[in-house]
Amino acid sequence: MVGIKSYGAYIPISRMNRDIIGNAWGTRSIGGERSVANHDEDSLTMAVEAAINCLNGEDRQGVEGLFFASTTSPYKEKACSSIVATVADLNKEIWTSDFANSLRAGTSAVRAALNAIKSGEAKSIMVTAADCRLGTPRSVDEQTFGDGAAAILLGDSDVIATIEDVYSVSDDITDVWRTDQDTFVRSWEDRWVLINGYTKNMKAAISGIMKKSGLTPKDFTKVVLYSPDARSHLDLAKSLGFDPRTQLQDPLITTIGNVGTAQPLVLLVSALEEAKAGDRILLASYGDGSDVFIIQVTDAIEKVKNKRGVKRSVGLKMMLSSYEKYLAYRQLVSLPEEFIKLFPSASVMWRTQKWVLSCHGSKCKHCGLVSFPIQRVCFGCHSRDEFEEVRLSDKKGKVFTYSLDNLAGGVDPPTVQTIVESEEGGARIYCLMTDCNPKEVNVGLPVEMTFRRFHREGGFYNYFWKCRPAR
Amino acid sequence: MESIKDKIAIIGMGCCKFGENWNKSPEDMIIEAAYEAYEDAGIDPKDIQAAWLGTVGAHWVGMGGLALAEPLKLQGIPITRVENWCATGHEALRNASFAVACGMYDIAIAVGFEKLKDTGFPGLGIGRGMHPVMEMRRTAPSSFAFIATRYFHTYGLSPEEGKETIAKIAVKNHKNGSMHPKAHFQKEITLEQAVKAPIIAWPLGLFDCCGNSDGAAVAIITRADLAKKFRDDPIYIKGIGLSQNSMMPHFQPGFDWTGFEVTQIAAKQAYEQAGIKNPRKEIDLAVVHDCFTITELIIYEDLGFSPKGKAKEDIDAGTFALDGELPVNTDGGLKCFGHPVGASGLRMSYEIYKQLQGKGDKRQVKNAEIGLAHTLGGHPSVSCVMLYGNDRG
Numbered sequence: 001m002v003g004i005k006s007y008g009a010y011i012p013i014s015r016m017n018r019d020i021i022g023n024a025w026g027t028r029s030i031g032g033e034r035s036v037a038n039h040d041e042d043s044l045t046m047a048v049e050a051a052i053n054c055l056n057g058e059d060r061q062g063v064e065g066l067f068f069a070s071t072t073s074p075y076k077e078k079a080c081s082s083i084v085a086t087v088a089d090l091n092k093e094i095w096t097s098d099f100a101n102s103l104r105a106g107t108s109a110v111r112a113a114l115n116a117i118k119s120g121e122a123k124s125i126m127v128t129a130a131d132c133r134l135g136t137p138r139s140v141d142e143q144t145f146g147d148g149a150a151a152i153l154l155g156d157s158d159v160i161a162t163i164e165d166v167y168s169v170s171d172d173i174t175d176v177w178r179t180d181q182d183t184f185v186r187s188w189e190d191r192w193v194l195i196n197g198y199t200k201n202m203k204a205a206i207s208g209i210m211k212k213s214g215l216t217p218k219d220f221t222k223v224v225l226y227s228p229d230a231r232s233h234l235d236l237a238k239s240l241g242f243d244p245r246t247q248l249q250d251p252l253i254t255t256i257g258n259v260g261t262a263q264p265l266v267l268l269v270s271a272l273e274e275a276k277a278g279d280r281i282l283l284a285s286y287g288d289g290s291d292v293f294i295i296q297v298t299d300a301i302e303k304v305k306n307k308r309g310v311k312r313s314v315g316l317k318m319m320l321s322s323y324e325k326y327l328a329y330r331q332l333v334s335l336p337e338e339f340i341k342l343f344p345s346a347s348v349m350w351r352t353q354k355w356v357l358s359c360h361g362s363k364c365k366h367c368g369l370v371s372f373p374i375q376r377v378c379f380g381c382h383s384r385d386e387f388e389e390v391r392l393s394d395k396k397g398k399v400f401t402y403s404l405d406n407l408a409g410g411v412d413p414p415t416v417q418t419i420v421e422s423e424e425g426g427a428r429i430y431c432l433m434t435d436c437n438p439k440e441v442n443v444g445l446p447v448e449m450t451f452r453r454f455h456r457e458g459g460f461y462n463y464f465w466k467c468r469p470a471r
Numbered sequence: 472m473e474s475i476k477d478k479i480a481i482i483g484m485g486c487c488k489f490g491e492n493w494n495k496s497p498e499d500m501i502i503e504a505a506y507e508a509y510e511d512a513g514i515d516p517k518d519i520q521a522a523w524l525g526t527v528g529a530h531w532v533g534m535g536g537l538a539l540a541e542p543l544k545l546q547g548i549p550i551t552r553v554e555n556w557c558a559t560g561h562e563a564l565r566n567a568s569f570a571v572a573c574g575m576y577d578i579a580i581a582v583g584f585e586k587l588k589d590t591g592f593p594g595l596g597i598g599r600g601m602h603p604v605m606e607m608r609r610t611a612p613s614s615f616a617f618i619a620t621r622y623f624h625t626y627g628l629s630p631e632e633g634k635e636t637i638a639k640i641a642v643k644n645h646k647n648g649s650m651h652p653k654a655h656f657q658k659e660i661t662l663e664q665a666v667k668a669p670i671i672a673w674p675l676g677l678f679d680c681c682g683n684s685d686g687a688a689v690a691i692i693t694r695a696d697l698a699k700k701f702r703d704d705p706i707y708i709k710g711i712g713l714s715q716n717s718m719m720p721h722f723q724p725g726f727d728w729t730g731f732e733v734t735q736i737a738a739k740q741a742y743e744q745a746g747i748k749n750p751r752k753e754i755d756l757a758v759v760h761d762c763f764t765i766t767e768l769i770i771y772e773d774l775g776f777s778p779k780g781k782a783k784e785d786i787d788a789g790t791f792a793l794d795g796e797l798p799v800n801t802d803g804g805l806k807c808f809g810h811p812v813g814a815s816g817l818r819m820s821y822e823i824y825k826q827l828q829g830k831g832d833k834r835q836v837k838n839a840e841i842g843l844a845h846t847l848g849g850h851p852s853v854s855c856v857m858l859y860g861n862d863r864g
Contacts (some may be wrong), residue, residue: 111719315729336775339592340607341529341599348603356604369724373605379718401728408597408608414673417613419721419728430721432608443624454604464604 002117002160004152004295005124006304008053009269010046011148011256012037013435014319018143024323025138030230033256036320037147038331039411040434040452043070043130044080045463046149046262048451051088051128052394053308058421063153064126065095069105070261071178071197072132073098073462074453083463084128086357087451089391095122103176103226103287106150107131111166111291113154124155131260134330138183141143144229145185146257148275148313150265160301161272161281163293164267167209170289173197176228199376200288202226202236205211205290206282209317213294214244217241221297224267226286227251228258255314261287268295270310277301316471317438338409343463344458349374357391361427372426389423392449395420396470397429399403399445414438420447420467435468446470474744477863478572480698480705480802481690483512486821487809489686490655496508497586498542500687505543505582508689512701516543519691520576525583526813539582552690557760557848558713558855559583560816564690565855566710571692583818584687585811593683595812606721610761612672612680612719614850619674619765621728626780630674634781636663637764641678641806643792644761648803650833655684656807659738679764689825690819695863704828709858711749712740716852729780733854734773734847741843741856742775750775750843751797754858756826756836757843758819761804770845771799774856795835801826801834812848819844821859827861 013031022029034378037046061280066088068081081096095116099105106129113125130149135141154163175197176187187193202225210216217223223242227233230253237244249271251263259266264285271281277296282289320326320332327333349413354360355373361372364387369380372392377384397420408415415434433441434452454462485507487500495503509516531538538548555562560583567579567720587739590596600606623633648654649714660678668676690727698705707777714736720726738750747753761767768786771777777785777796791799802808802822805815822835831839840861847854 092603152533339590339594339596341596342603342607344603350623352602356602371718371724372722379724400616401621402618403675404614404670405608405610405613406592406617407612408610408672410608414670415608415613415670416611417608417617419617426724428722428724430606430609430719443620454607457603462604464607 003162005155006153007269007311009150010049015317034257035146043072047128047130050149050151064122067109067127069109069129107285107291148259161297165294169205178273205292209292224283234391360389362387370427372427394426428466434466477765479708480695480700483508483691486688492685501542504687504689512691521579523563524552525559527554559813559845575747581690583813585813615763616672640764641665644804644806648807654807655809681805682809684810686814700718709860710741710744712737712856719850737854737856745858755839756798759845760847816846
């Protein structure tokens, strides 16, 4: 039985009321809110969050592959899947691969993972999908788009849902695109895009899999359709014979927005959160064609509880106070230059990735002291190289002391600086706090770790861990 | 282990005007301070046999002793550049002292300077770390705000009580600095001004932070037994303590953030050399590292002037005021002189030197015989304590 073993999702905590965008430009608001990645987030960090949420309670050593799918990878040349795998603390002897350039990349990655598992090449592969697309300022896209990520762990045993069938169509159509020169998403005339792109391809793929499997619309409990906006999927579902009121999965356009490549998997997670054993789900993605899956929920779904998925993410939010902050978060405006005295070094980052990326501390085998970063000579007893590495990224902690710093600069001052005492042996971690209201920070505040983008000194992205209030 | 006590005498010192010295180069400041010291010691530049230079500015790292040799045209003698965070000025004097004490040289010069106002940034910089991400946005104010937050929490001071307590230190130091013609800031401030100042790094406000200034200071030393050949009132080194933390406090397991062990250890070393048993009674004045007002508060405790957790009582009682039981930062401290890093330890020593010679002017501490200068630097991770006396015991 090949199928889904676990899932996780991540939607950034920042939301922007679309009226803010409408007011900024003097245009109509489409209503509702959209998610906005924080200034220290990108598709890679969001994929990490989803991956770690998905891995909660799973055997990380058993994962034999990790795929990263996005149209907004921070790198044009360099595999983000390898970064995600390292940060998620997976084995080195695994297959990592990036799927890019299409909103269908997430489901394409799922197909590739399924094939690898079916062929016996791997027992378990994780697919992550994330996007942080930019709509042209003042465009409807700017309002419709949202940022987010999802992760699905696929395997050949203990599955919560089996994948019964897969079907794809491919169609070259320049309806929605970005060239290698573009920052913002472009599209052709919307009527043409809807009729000849989205509707035509989705219909072809869904009809195709129905015919292939011999199923009819009434055989499905839920239909999860890629939804470019709040309405198009309704018309599509109706025309295919589904009941939009009972069968259609909410595309979350009004609460988080269209999260691009991540959307089909985010909505699948959303469907699985509500699913019962025996449910049959149809999942369809879109982008120069369509991938369609028939998914059958198993009894094991009842065992999956407390995963950080979509429902929780949608409920957790902090409202962005202004459109200008959104522009600053996405680096669409220039901010005052900073006087940062750091030296970038790819080789240093590589040499220290066990603690920079995997968030390992050292636990002394003699005196038990836990230190971060990894210390070769124990601070407590001077033993040399007598330690075991312990992962701190999934351990909670408490604020030991803090400062709200107006001198430290950054996109969103004050910078919240903290000394965290980890529940893992009292290790101390000096880190910045993110996703917080500075007023809620106190000595003793419970926190958790989160992986964030720091800077691009040296021409490459430097990532590290921060903390955020435990939620 | 031998003590340095009474082996070294300072026979001349100089200190330039500290401040935003836009019109002065580092060379100008070094010349100003050095020629004051030459004149004070009554020596000719050619009498100097060895020199130590303290500076931490990125411009000078990797440049050896050039920054000192060129302005003073110190031809042919050995020059060593040293740096040890904010204890850098002290470090120059400390190393010069050891060289003279061992008999290698009879006359040596220690020079410290920094030119902060040429960086274009009104602080010491952001993210001054040893790793590309680990200290991305670390600033000096935040490192000491950690102390303030935790100290207030541990000893049950509300933010208002805590802020008012440390504001009193700012008021005291500004009052002292108003009487020093070489200070950067020579204006008194009120308690209300200090408490209500804009926040730099909560809970520290503008007046809790020392200034950002340019400066240079110089000491000329000789062996104690030669000192009276140069002047009747040389000042003797009674003890030198220096201590370094083995792990950045930010990551050090168990670090309590209410004081610094490095200051306590450096003080213990210096007190033992000098034979000081009760620092509060035996020391007549101290010039300490008030980079932030909270730092001065914990220094009172770390140096043994106040019991742990009780500094507030002494601050409220005026113990450390100019007319108090143990005057601290009689020249206005870093609060008024700013912190040109390499110069600070020597600028502090300059104040003690003058006070012990009875040349403290309006700030003169009565019957001053033993003085202490203290620096604290890094994350913080290093501290130096120097003790001086005007009597060769």
